[in-house]
Amino acid sequence: MPIEIYLNVAASGLLTGLVYGLMALGLSVIFGVVRVVNFAHGEMMTLAMYLTLVLFSALKLDPLVLLVPIAAVMFAFGYLLQLGLINPFINRPEHSQFMLLVALALILVNVQLIVFGPDAQGIRTAYSFDSFQLGPLIVDASKVYAAGAALVVAAALFAFFRFTLLGKAIRACADNYDGALVVGLNVKRLYALTFGIGAACVGAAGAMLMAVIDVTPEIGPAYTLLAFVIVITGGLGSMPGALLGGLLIGLTEALGGVLFTPSAKSMFAFGLLVLVLLFRPQGILGKKASG
Amino acid sequence: MTQRINRRRFNQALAAAGAATAFHPFGIVRAQGARLKVGVLLPRSGVQAGIGQDCHRVVQITGGLLSELGLPGLDIMNGDTESNVDVARSRAERLISEGAQLLVGAFDSGQTTAIAQVAEQRGIPLVINIAAAPPITEQGYKFVFRNFATAPMILGDAFANQLEVFSLTGVAPKTAVFMHVNDTFGVAMQKGFTGVMSKFTMPYKVAQTIAYDPAARDLSVEVAKARASGAEALIMVSRLNDAILITRELVKQRWSPTAVLSMGPGWYEDQYLKTLGKLGDGPISFVPWYDPNKKLAKQLEAAHAKAFPGINLNTNHIYTFEALLVAADAYKRAGSADPKALADAIRATDIKDNVSTGPGIQFNAKGQNDKLKNSAIQNRGGKLVVVAPKGASNAKPELPMKAYDKR
Numbered sequence: 001m002p003i004e005i006y007l008n009v010a011a012s013g014l015l016t017g018l019v020y021g022l023m024a025l026g027l028s029v030i031f032g033v034v035r036v037v038n039f040a041h042g043e044m045m046t047l048a049m050y051l052t053l054v055l056f057s058a059l060k061l062d063p064l065v066l067l068v069p070i071a072a073v074m075f076a077f078g079y080l081l082q083l084g085l086i087n088p089f090i091n092r093p094e095h096s097q098f099m100l101l102v103a104l105a106l107i108l109v110n111v112q113l114i115v116f117g118p119d120a121q122g123i124r125t126a127y128s129f130d131s132f133q134l135g136p137l138i139v140d141a142s143k144v145y146a147a148g149a150a151l152v153v154a155a156a157l158f159a160f161f162r163f164t165l166l167g168k169a170i171r172a173c174a175d176n177y178d179g180a181l182v183v184g185l186n187v188k189r190l191y192a193l194t195f196g197i198g199a200a201c202v203g204a205a206g207a208m209l210m211a212v213i214d215v216t217p218e219i220g221p222a223y224t225l226l227a228f229v230i231v232i233t234g235g236l237g238s239m240p241g242a243l244l245g246g247l248l249i250g251l252t253e254a255l256g257g258v259l260f261t262p263s264a265k266s267m268f269a270f271g272l273l274v275l276v277l278l279f280r281p282q283g284i285l286g287k288k289a290s291g
Numbered sequence: 292m293t294q295r296i297n298r299r300r301f302n303q304a305l306a307a308a309g310a311a312t313a314f315h316p317f318g319i320v321r322a323q324g325a326r327l328k329v330g331v332l333l334p335r336s337g338v339q340a341g342i343g344q345d346c347h348r349v350v351q352i353t354g355g356l357l358s359e360l361g362l363p364g365l366d367i368m369n370g371d372t373e374s375n376v377d378v379a380r381s382r383a384e385r386l387i388s389e390g391a392q393l394l395v396g397a398f399d400s401g402q403t404t405a406i407a408q409v410a411e412q413r414g415i416p417l418v419i420n421i422a423a424a425p426p427i428t429e430q431g432y433k434f435v436f437r438n439f440a441t442a443p444m445i446l447g448d449a450f451a452n453q454l455e456v457f458s459l460t461g462v463a464p465k466t467a468v469f470m471h472v473n474d475t476f477g478v479a480m481q482k483g484f485t486g487v488m489s490k491f492t493m494p495y496k497v498a499q500t501i502a503y504d505p506a507a508r509d510l511s512v513e514v515a516k517a518r519a520s521g522a523e524a525l526i527m528v529s530r531l532n533d534a535i536l537i538t539r540e541l542v543k544q545r546w547s548p549t550a551v552l553s554m555g556p557g558w559y560e561d562q563y564l565k566t567l568g569k570l571g572d573g574p575i576s577f578v579p580w581y582d583p584n585k586k587l588a589k590q591l592e593a594a595h596a597k598a599f600p601g602i603n604l605n606t607n608h609i610y611t612f613e614a615l616l617v618a619a620d621a622y623k624r625a626g627s628a629d630p631k632a633l634a635d636a637i638r639a640t641d642i643k644d645n646v647s648t649g650p651g652i653q654f655n656a657k658g659q660n661d662k663l664k665n666s667a668i669q670n671r672g673g674k675l676v677v678v679a680p681k682g683a684s685n686a687k688p689e690l691p692m693k694a695y696d697k698r
Contacts, residue, residue: 005519008544012511119341120508120532129542129570140511140543213508214532222506257512258519263473263502265512 001258004136009258010251015143017250019208021243022150023223024230025157026201032237033174033194036086037094039101042223043108044199048074048206049215050116056123056210063123064149067207071153071200078199082192090191105224112217122214146208153204154243157197161239170194174237229269233276235286244284248272326366327622329615330386332396332406337374342398342607346420349591349608352598353615356590362619372402380405387413392628393621395614398607400424407435416621416634420614421579421607428659434630436637436658438613438647440579440665442479446487448665449554449577452679454491456575456667459679462690463494464524464549468517470537471528473502480528480554498522503533514540523549527574531557535566542570547694550575561603564673572670573692575678580666581609581646582683588646603675609646616642617652648683 027041038044051070052063059066085104089097130141161167173180173190180187226249234245249269256268282288331350333343350367357364370386372379379402383394387409394410394417397403403422410417411432419427419437423445428437440448457463469484471477481500488497499520503513514537517525525548529537534557541547551574557563558574581588581604591612595604617640622628625636638658643651649664667679669688676686 001519005515009512009515012515016509118338122535124566129539131543131545133545138544214536218506219508254512258516261502262507262510262513262516263504265504265507 002136006255006258007136008138009254011137011139012143013250013252013254014247015139015147015250016212016254017247018147018150018243019143019205019212019246020226020230020250021246022154022208023202023205024227024234024242024246025154025239026198026205027227028231028234028237028239028242029157029201030195030198031231032239033170034082034086034090034191036090036097036195037101038198039098039224040105040108041202041227042225043105043112043220044074044077045202045206045209045223046112046215046217046220047077047108048203049210050112051203052207052210053116053121053123053215062125063207063211064145067149067153067204070207071204074203074206075196075200077196077203079192079196081199082195083188086195087188087191105220109217109220112220116217118216118218120214120216123210125211128211140212142211146211149208150205153201154239157201158239160197166193170197226269229273232283233273235283238283238285238287241283241285248284325628326364327618327628328366328368328390328392329618330368330370330383330389330391330394330396331611331615332370332372332379332382332386332394332402333611334374334398334402335369335371337372339374339399343371343374345605345607346398346611348599348602349595349612350615352594353612356587356594356612357616357619359590360587360616360619362616363622365615365619365622370396372397372399372406374399374402376401376405379403380409383409384413387415391415392630393418393618393633395420395611395618398422400427403427407432410434414630416630416637418614418617418637420611428657432658434634436617436654436660438617438652438654438660438663439610440663441659442483443487444661444663445577445579445665446480446483446554447490448680449667450488450491450493452577452665452667453493453552455679455681456688456690457494459681460688460690462549464522465495466498466520466522467495467524467526467552468520468522469497469500469526469528470513470517471500471502472505472530472533474505476555477502477505477528484526484528484554495524497526505530505533507533508536510536511540511544513537514544514546518544518546525551527551527553527558528555529553529557530555531560531562534558534560534563538563538567538570542695545696547692547696549691551692552577559605559668559670559675561601561605564603564670564675568673569698570695572672572698573689575667575669575688577667578665579606579610579663580648580668580677582648582666583677583685584683585644585646587644591646613646613652616645648680 030038048070052066055066089100127141132139169185170190173187230245230249231242234241252268252272253265257265333346335343368386368391370382383406397406398421400422403419404427407417411434417435421439423442425441471481501513553576559576564571592604621633621636625632641653645652648666650662655661666677668675669678677684678686678688
């Protein structure tokens with residue numbers, strides 16, 4: 001097989017992986033601070049995708065433009081969800097949190113089925129069929145724009161947590177819950193903000209992904225699983241780890257598909273996960289548990 | 292001389308009438324204008340809902356056409372198999388209990404097999420509209436009839452039509468890549484393809500076979516691999532959404548095969564044509580289809596276009612209509628709704644003025660119409676034209692396919 005095929009497939013895998021990474025970043029942010037594993041993560045992303053579909057149909061605005069309002073809507077959704085529903089479960093046993101979020105996931109999937117039906121739906125932008133050619137490399141234009149937007153959003157998120165007072169306050173909650181309380185931080189509100197930020201990430205990822213693939217309600221659970229694979233590979237609670245995990249999984253799936261058989265693409269992602277769990281269980285960039 | 296009616300004569304006449312009724316096997320006498328109760332079983336909900344509802348479109352317009360042909364009317368009793376084998380079985384039982392005198396259905400081979408078992412057990416004729424699995428008419432059933440091609444018939448005609456297309460255009464690919472959806476349907480078609488191809492002298496060799504995940508939303512890797520094989524033609528077994536995804540990738544990856552040859556659904560469907568516009572032109576699909584030159588086909592096409600503008604006549608409509616046509620024709624000849632009489636009448640069916648490609652509708656001893664032919668249709672200007680077989684075509688095939696970047 002010509003080398004350019006591998007290059008093309010690898011490029012495609014990396015670009016898609018960046019969008020996956022942004023999706024997983026939301027999960028990592030939520031767990032890193034709130035210590036809640038969001039089992040409805042993929043379903044929230046399909047909710048964002050459907051919102052993008054509706055707004056695109058109504059307003060004919062590019063999904064990369066819609067990314068901002070979608071992220072804002074999902075932020076509000078996440079904020080209210082955390083404050084109203086999830087907060088009482090923070091100190092309850094983990095299986096209670098699990099059941100709550102799985103139930104939420106099922107509700108989201110079925111509401112989407114009722115409202116939008118089971119058929120795949122997509123949008124057609126001006127660049128849906130475009131590609132860039134750089135020598136032997138042919139790269140899907142939609143994936144380039146989506147990946148670029150994912151990098152911008154990720155960079156903004158890093159900057160928020162590093163340079164803003166609010167971001168530092170959230171990090172303080174994550175690092176030392178009791179200490180945060182002692183210094184007078186409103187932890188409940190910060191948790192809600194964090195969940196909102198995580199939801200906004202997944203909303204942005206959903207808007208970008210809508211430019212690349214079609215949406216059906218049934219892809220939600222698959223993306224929840226993918227998000228878990230990515231954050232565990234990269235390191236649960238590590239934001240750079242989530243992005244790296246996304247890149248690795250995107251690349252692994254793509255190259256595995258072209259080297260072996262495309263129908264078993266997902267198998268390679270899980271294979272990588274197993275290797276990470278065996279040899280570096282905290283994830284590639286995760287911190288080892290102390291004690 | 293006038294005969295007087297006395298009490299004795301009157302009683303004798305009454306006794307004779309009573310005896311005539313009593314000696315009729317089921318006491319059923321088709322009164323003038325009585326309609327046959329036909330249970331139509333289709334997947335109206337579940338994963339196959341779109342197809343079932345598409346089949347149902349033609350059910351809504353069949354009555355008028357049957358009347359124009361001088362055939363008796365049918366009382367349609369709708370049943371929903373819910374795309375599920377067990378539900379199909381129970382619905383068939385229910386329809387029969389509610390008085391269905393004949394069944395039509397059910398698109399899916401698994402569901403149809405279950406309904407066939409019920410029909411045979413209950414002695415009620417079943418006319419299969421669409422189901423390609425060969426074993427259905429290999430069970431020795433006496434009440435099951437299929438006016439649809441089996442998978443080997445479809446594949447055999449596909450190769451024959453391909454040879455005709457290559458001969459008419461003077462273009463024959465030397466290599467092909469075979470891409471199929473990795474589920475029961477796709478794998479069965481791939482096995483069948485390999486088996487039947489050996490019986491024909493095809494100009495191409497299959498350079499690579501690629502199976503893809505039916506749940507995949509991104510087929511860029513698959514198309515890249517297909518392109519890397521260097522094959523001239525792309526042979527597909529896919530579904531509608533996959534066909535759209537693959538075409539997008541063909542455009543984005545700047546690969547325009549000489550020919551896209553489809554052995555399954557998707558590439559000729561309305562949604563494909565509407566979504567892709569001019570980028571959807573060119574693929575040739577090898578499918579059970581109608582003969583556009585037949586009188587009844589034109590009537591059906593006109594009635595369908597009037598009732599459902601913007602929706603092309605397709606396999607679902609054609610064969611569902613013909614199943615109902617068989618039912619009405621048999622009822623007329625049987626003169627009775629007696630199931631055995633109906634079954635015998637169906638077995639003796641000989642409809643030459645039909646819709647589908649081939650010499651007409653006749654059933655062999657197994658209840659299969661083994662004379663059916665299948666067609667090659669090509670997407671052209673957002674419409675479908677029949678390019679093979681020659682006697683049942685209305686356009687010449689165009690190969691090589693126009694490059695995507697030149698449209």
